[in-house]
Amino acid sequence: MTLTLTVKPQTTCLLAGRYTFLFSGFRGGAAATHTGAILIDSNGNITGEQDYKDPHVTNVAEPLTSGTCINRETNSGVLTLNAASGQLVYNFAATPPDANGVIHSARLQLISSGSDSGSGQLELQDLTGITATPPSGDFAFGLFGAETDGTHFGTAGRFTSSSKGDLSAGEIDSNGPTVLQAQALTGTISAPDANGRGTLSLLVGGQTTTLAYYLVNTGKMFMIDVDPTTGTGTTRYAGQMTTQVGNAGAIAFDSSALVPPSVVSLYGKDGNIEPVTDVELGRLSDANAGAGTVDMLLDTSDMAIDASATLYAAQKYTMAANGRGTLDLVSTATTRTFVLYLDAAADGYILEQNGVAGSVGFLEAQFQGPYPNPPVTGIFPATLNNGFVGGTEYPTAPGPITLDALVFLNYDALSSNFLNGSFAIDPLSGRGLGTVTESGVGSQAAVIYLVSTTKMEMLRFGTRAVDGTLEALIQ
16 A cells, blocks of 8 residues: 655744834843844744843844744744844744734743743834834833842833934933933934834933834834943843823823823832742722822732732822823832823833832723623623733743733633633722632732733732732733
8 A cells, every 4th residue: 555645834924924022031140131023924934133132142233034933823833033143932922813814913932942031022013114214203111120130120211302313301210220310311213224123322411321122113112222241230121112192182291191090010029039029010090180199009919928909099199291200109108109101191101219129110091991791880891802812021030931822801710721710800990809820830819900802911929939920911
């Protein structure tokens, strides 16, 4: 009997097209960052450009050649990025395609790198943002920083750039390594190259920081710093900048800018004895613009100490016309001071000025509906249609770092192949408290906040053996 074996071509990569990515994690014994833009052709071949930094090396504007994208399951696969400096390999989990079959985003997780770990995001690149002139207009930004010794800190600010690339009206705050409060900021921004890459130089008090940016679209850019690696004390930044649209049209940067509710995420780290993460997830709501007060509901995983649903009622805030604001959270035990840089109403970046964990994060305007199948009271449902992909955001410890290829929220229950959870979701706030269990990590108390019909944020509370984490679930 004669047997014939036919080998068919490998399935085309799910992610065909142009994408921009950002990774943050741990390589070479300390924090590492990676960003770039890639073109994935119809055969899964990858070319593009990258910038990379870890404690030992900084690679700037490096060409990517002969990379590959390989499907693994229905919506996941492996990206292999090849450059002269070496190879980096990521698992990816892609969000569902749109009506035209185009996938707009994916979550990333570093693999094939020994004990190194990290995660990131990949977003479809809009080529209309690539112009011959520098990006111009008003921008806000937020950067997550780390030193070689593991110290965590954050930076946030804003500026106006001209068509020639000169920065003006800049202002910046940082909680380390040099503390800055409403410091004047100048600098320059270059025009993007054919891959959407450019440089942003920020000058503060005689100190210049140079960042590489990669356009996602005209309103958003991923960034890392590309100052040379110098060994001990080397700083690494990763983050993004976005256009400030608050003063365009009907929205004004005044006390009314915090009237819509927002979901707040804060990433921090304290010390070197595990667990080390100090992460928080909460909600700003019920702002009284006339009185300048707002409520903050906050869930905290501070190393091995967890606090659920701490309410700070009627807290004082201010907002300037350039989008910079302040917020004080006052309790009987302490006063915490935050600075905000908004890019739109109830949306932007947040930084704690006086905390030991160097906390920095995001404000995300919470979508107020309509939601599918809303509950009898309130607007936030216990079920969101279609599947989500999830992954650790801006990790502040080497683990646990997770990637979940397909997650469903159905009647308060999270479910996937390797993760399951149960939550009691408040229809008035979109907050759900419960537990999650994941293979390789175990069971943890957790809280989720519904941000919109296509996004949830989740905090896994830490234990004495496991760090707390913040994760995004996107659709």
